[in-house]
Amino acid sequence: MYVSFFVAFAVACAGCAAEVADYGPEDVDVNVDVDSDPLVSWRGGYETGDWSQWPHKQCFLHDAVVTSPVRTGRYAARFRVRPGDDPIDSSGERCEVYGRFGEAHGVSSWWAWSVYFPDTFRPNPTSSWNIFTQWHADSLLGQPNVSFEIATYNAQWTINLRVNSGDILHPTTQRATLGNFRRNRWLDFVVHAVWREDATGLFEVWLEGTKVATIRGANLYPGLGVYLKQGFYRGESALTTTLFMDRTRRGDSFAAVTADLNR
Numbered sequence: 591m592y593v594s595f596f597v598a599f600a601v602a603c604a605g606c607a608a609e610v611a612d613y614g615p616e617d618v619d620v621n622v623d624v625d626s627d628p629l630v631s632w633r634g635g636y637e638t639g640d641w642s643q644w645p646h647k648q649c650f651l652h653d654a655v656v657t658s659p660v661r662t663g664r665y666a667a668r669f670r671v672r673p674g675d676d677p678i679d680s681s682g683e684r685c686e687v688y689g690r691f692g693e694a695h696g697v698s699s700w701w702a703w704s705v706y707f708p709d710t711f712r713p714n715p716t717s718s719w720n721i722f723t724q725w726h727a728d729s730l731l732g733q734p735n736v737s738f739e740i741a742t743y744n745a746q747w748t749i750n751l752r753v754n755s756g757d758i759l760h761p762t763t764q765r766a767t768l769g770n771f772r773r774n775r776w777l778d779f780v781v782h783a784v785w786r787e788d789a790t791g792l793f794e795v796w797l798e799g800t801k802v803a804t805i806r807g808a809n810l811y812p813g814l815g816v817y818l819k820q821g822f823y824r825g826e827s828a829l830t831t832t833l834f835m836d837r838t839r840r841g842d843s844f845a846a847v848t849a850d851l852n853r
Contacts, residue, residue: 629842629845630841630849631840631842633838633839634703634839635666635839636666637664641667644688645690646687646688647686648684649677649685650685653668653685655667656834661776661837662837662850663836666835669685669822669835670685672830673829683827685822686821687819688817688818691817692815693785693815695815697785698784699782700781700846701841701847702778702839703779703820703835703838703839704776704777704835706774707740707772707833708774710832712829712831713740713742716743717824718743722820723819724737724819725817725818726817727810727811729758729814733752735754735809736809739751747770747771748767748768748771749770751766751793751795752765753793755808761811766802768797768802778799781794785816786809789807792809793809820835820838821835
């Protein structure tokens with residue numbers, strides 16, 4: 591099961607990077623929606639009422655900016671993937687937004703976002719190829735450096751984290767289970783990333799205000815930075831699935847990226 595998944599996943603993620611073949615490692619999406627607050631360098635929470643806060647989008651016409659459900663503010667994004675949804679002519683099916691924010695060796699950053707899995711969220715069964723957030727390398731090869739996944743191997747589905755580094759074709763992988771899968775409520779994530787190609791790297795995750803994972807060690811492939819993607823990415827499926835995302839942001843501290851939450 592795991593072997594076949596990794597083979598398919600590696601092939602698929604070679605296609606993942608194909609969307610940025612004309613988007614070189616030296617390029618960075620800057621001033622996308624720079625906030626006046628210096629502690630929050632970028633917001634991607636759809637409060638413009640459209641997709642303009644994100645530099646790029648890879649979806650067919652099933653996505654939408656909506657007024658319900660929302661975590662904060664007035665708007666959130668609905669990502670819907672139907673059978674055959676492959677907007678970049680790659681492996682797997684997806685509806686994702688993405689952008690590059692200068693995440694590379696030596697950079698430290700804090701991120702936060704919220705995700706809502708409704709009754710109509712139908713992930714692929716017996717699989718962890720159900721990705722709702724990922725940082726992908728600036729390469730035409732390789733699995734994502736970081737992926738947040740819904741694993742459906744067991745009766746109790748889980749939210750999992752996978753971190754890859756080292757040889758891009760034969761990566762070193764570290765994993766963590768972040769918690770049980772939950773529907774019909776907003777789940778708030780916070781990430782602290784110290785991006786490194788060596789053993790000094792760090793990737794920390796908080797879920798619902800509780801720290802749930804600390805992964806130490808390399809989290810980049812040599813010489814490559816990463817870009818952020820959110821939405822839903824899966825293996826080919828006969829299912830239609832929907833999820834909602836809100837309040838993605840990048841800042842310089844835990845307090846900065848969670849200041850808007852009413853917890």
